[in-house]
Amino acid sequence: MTTARILVQMRLIAALVALLVLAPAGAQSYATKPVRIFVTIGPGAAADVLTRLLGEKLAVRFGQPVIIENRAGAGGNIAADAVAKSAPDGHTLLMASSSTHGANIWVYPKLPFDPIRDFVPIILVARNPNVLVVPPSLGVSTLAELLSLARQRPGELTYASGGTGTSMHLSGEVLASLAGIRLQHIPYKTTPEAINAALAGDVSMTFASAPTALSQVKAGKLKALGLTSERPLASAPEIPTLASQGLAGFDVSAWYGLAAPAGTPEALIERINAETGRVLALPEVREKLLAIGMEPLGSTPAQFGAFIRAEMQRLGEVVKASGAKAN
8 A cells, every 4th residue: 555545544534533523522512601491481380390300400411500591471482482583502492392382383373483493302301281170169079060060150160271372271172172061261371370360269270280289289279170191190199080080082281392493503402312311310300200290201302303293283183173272
């Protein structure tokens, strides 16, 4: 082999080594400043509790503070729009939900963002069912009693939600549709406001996330009539599903996953996916989530993307059947 050819091969090898070193360099240096995760609802709600738990662990892995930004309102659209318009450098993320990346495209006549085009999916994090709860002052203790009361007073019973298009809202629409009753939807700006309305007896019922509902039910402040998922909660097996009480097919659970602005480098997406997956696998994290009625998940970015598309189609059918629209 000639000296010239050896030199050419050495240069090629050097170039390949350089590419291998430089390609993941962005991911290795991440994060270079505080990471902000936008949450679509207010402090204390299920998604907020979940995100703060993740943020605490991710801050150690990223070597930077993880700041939780609560941007409630418009069914999560305010938070999603803010992230969609952020720099695609991995330092601004969205805790996407079944609202922002599922139902809202069907509920709102015009969104300020496109859930597919304007975001890159990172990882499916967790899901939790809602619990149909009523204030003790309503005077009912079972689903059958509630439906009987609703039929005696058509259109008079009200249910609160944390906003149009949320899983709380869709749960009420599905209940009315499957049970053949008429209910009034009272949307609030945030989930805690909707819960407070139920606690005060200002509304007849609400569909609280499992973490929130369980604490209020245990305190005797609300009565649980059923779960919106198809299977019972391991942390509260005493609460029957609505599907098992004559409402076959009732399955409306909230889900959450991290997403980044479109254009975020693939190396950063993979890094955030890997670190989040490791956090979700921690025994203490899984135990905390399961204890509050939330199921930890995990996925590849591609799997999460496919899940989003499937959910958009499924929830589109739910919204069309219910006729739900933003005011």
